[in-house]
Amino acid sequence: MATISAFDEDYAAAMPGPPQPATSAVRAYQPSDAEVRKVFQRQPDQIQYGARLHPDLRIVIPFRVLFEKSATGVAAVVPEVSEYGVGASRSEALDDLGRTLAELYFSLERDEHRLSPDLASVRAKLTAHLVRIDR
Amino acid sequence: MEEQAAIPSLLALLLSDYVIVEAGTNKKTIVGVFDNLWAAEVPTARQIGLFARMTDMEGSYGFTIKVVQLDADDEPVVAGGKMSPVNVTDRLQTVDVALNLPMTVFPQFGRYEFQLFSNDVYLGRAIVNVCKQEVQA
Numbered sequence: 001m002a003t004i005s006a007f008d009e010d011y012a013a014a015m016p017g018p019p020q021p022a023t024s025a026v027r028a029y030q031p032s033d034a035e036v037r038k039v040f041q042r043q044p045d046q047i048q049y050g051a052r053l054h055p056d057l058r059i060v061i062p063f064r065v066l067f068e069k070s071a072t073g074v075a076a077v078v079p080e081v082s083e084y085g086v087g088a089s090r091s092e093a094l095d096d097l098g099r100t101l102a103e104l105y106f107s108l109e110r111d112e113h114r115l116s117p118d119l120a121s122v123r124a125k126l127t128a129h130l131v132r133i134d135r
Numbered sequence: 136m137e138e139q140a141a142i143p144s145l146l147a148l149l150l151s152d153y154v155i156v157e158a159g160t161n162k163k164t165i166v167g168v169f170d171n172l173w174a175a176e177v178p179t180a181r182q183i184g185l186f187a188r189m190t191d192m193e194g195s196y197g198f199t200i201k202v203v204q205l206d207a208d209d210e211p212v213v214a215g216g217k218m219s220p221v222n223v224t225d226r227l228q229t230v231d232v233a234l235n236l237p238m239t240v241f242p243q244f245g246r247y248e249f250q251l252f253s254n255d256v257y258l259g260r261a262i263v264n265v266c267k268q269e270v271q272a
Contacts, residue, residue: 002223003163003231004198005156007216043203043210050142050256058191059142062256089205091248091260 043067049076049094053130054102061129065097081125105130140194141226145259147188148251154184154233163233170261172241173268180238187232187251189258192223198232199252205262206245213247214239241265 048062068075070086076093077084083104085097108115108123115123152167165186172181185200198221202214216236223230232251241247244267248260 001161001229001231002221003156003161003233004218004221005233007218007234043201043212048256050253051259052144058144061139062142089246089248090203090210091205091250094257 043090047090047094049078049097051094051098053098053105056133056135057102057105057130058133059129060131063101063129065094067093081122101126101130140196140223140254141192142256143189143196143230143253143258144191145187145189145251146229147186148249148259148261149186150249150261150263151184151186153182153235154186156233163231169263171264171266173266174241174244175268175270177244177265178240178242179265180240183236183239183249183263185232185234185236185249185261188229189232189253190229191226192228192230193226195220195222196230196253199255200234200236201248201250201252202239203248203250204242204245205248207243213242 046064046066049065050059050062053059063078064080066077066079067090068077072086073088074090074093075084075086076090076097078097078101081101081104083097083100085093085095085100087093087096104122105126108119108126111119112123149165149168151165151169155164155166156162157164163186165184167184172179198218200215200218201212203210204213214236218232218234221230244265247263247265249263250260251258
């Protein structure tokens, strides 16, 4: 068993606005302006998604997911298979997307022998990313 | 072309007061697992222990932690860091990340996520709510 117990690069905590007195019992780390600029940043508009979708499925190649604002919050979109998930935050949208992709995988697998060419193409793309776990 | 490392299966991701790694046996003790933090005022700073266990790995892995403020526009990253790469050869082996993070500053009340990435691939998250503690007169 391997254990990682230290950061290679300094763990930097950023605080927007001017430094303010710490209110907890412990003294707060006060980052410099440069550290704030380095770390206090917007998240990227896309992500490589490799979280577990379903107990029976494993991602072998991560999905490229784009984030877009939606009426209810955030949409996480996989352009490759034209599927999306929505949620109040990016992570909730990713959770919803994961469920959607898993359901799509199983439904296409079930109907594998009677898929239209378009759906067969979607299934081929999904199976490039996902494999079933043998039990 | 260099072969891409297998994507890890994340078995656990926990936030706690601190994590103790026993020398020799490499056993971990995770003290005070929580998902709510209480503070009278913000910003507040806390030391946090983070524990993650993964398996199904083969290749070289660099891990990143990002702390994201959920209740703010564009979900800014308020803290984060990278770990040294680790090589894994046995797919059945488990790999633990056991960190006592330096002070993390939470600028406002609300929800924050500790996100774990492996080779820039998102693996999962743990959520913490920073709640207002009413001060008794």
